[in-house]
Amino acid sequence: MEIEDPSAFLQSFTHDESVGxxxxxxxxxxxxxxxxxxxxxEPYILEEITRQMKDGQSHLLNLAxxxxxxFETEIVENANxxxxxxxxxFRKLAISAQMIRKRVEAVEQAAAQGYSLxxxxxxxxxxxxxxxxxxxxxxxxxxxxxxxxxxxKYHLG
Numbered sequence: 001m002e003i004e005d006p007s008a009f010l011q012s013f014t015h016d017e018s019v020g021x022x023x024x025x026x027x028x029x030x031x032x033x034x035x036x037x038x039x040x041x042e043p044y045i046l047e048e049i050t051r052q053m054k055d056g057q058s059h060l061l062n063l064a065x066x067x068x069x070x071f072e073t074e075i076v077e078n079a080n081x082x083x084x085x086x087x088x089x090f091r092k093l094a095i096s097a098q099m100i101r102k103r104v105e106a107v108e109q110a111a112a113q114g115y116s117l118x119x120x121x122x123x124x125x126x127x128x129x130x131x132x133x134x135x136x137x138x139x140x141x142x143x144x145x146x147x148x149x150x151x152x153k154y155h156l157g
Contacts, residue, residue: 002030006040019044 116124
């Protein structure tokens with residue numbers, strides 16, 4: 001079997017319209033099917049497989065880089081979440097430790113001043129301590145207090 005137009009015949013095997021242009025000018029003549037297969041189709045198939053392998057490899061490399069970037073981003077986000085969680089817990093612990101220290105100091109001071117403690121370690125003041133007067137109140141102070149108590153604009157209720 002002889003092939004009249006190797007370019008058109010090769011074009012019938014593929015959707016690539018540039019295939020006919022890849023055939024060298026010295027091969028654009030009548031040839032047997034065996035020569036066509038050996039000289040044109042096999043090199044074309046080899047070239048296409050090589051091109052598709054390179055495309056596949058570059059796609060895999062891009063995909064691997066994308067996955068690597070996504071993985072690194074996820075690691076950073078998880079590390080940031082963990083650090084924030086640790087910071088909040090440390091802050092709670094520090095506040096709790098401060099409150100416990102202040103509570104212990106208050107209990108120690110209460111015991112030193114002779115106050116009693118209830119079952120929940122709350123300080124119970126048995127009587128209000130006397131308040132020292134820095135300055136004696138003016139003589140008309142009692143009258144002003146009474147006037148405030150009587151005046152309706154000072155009522156809370």
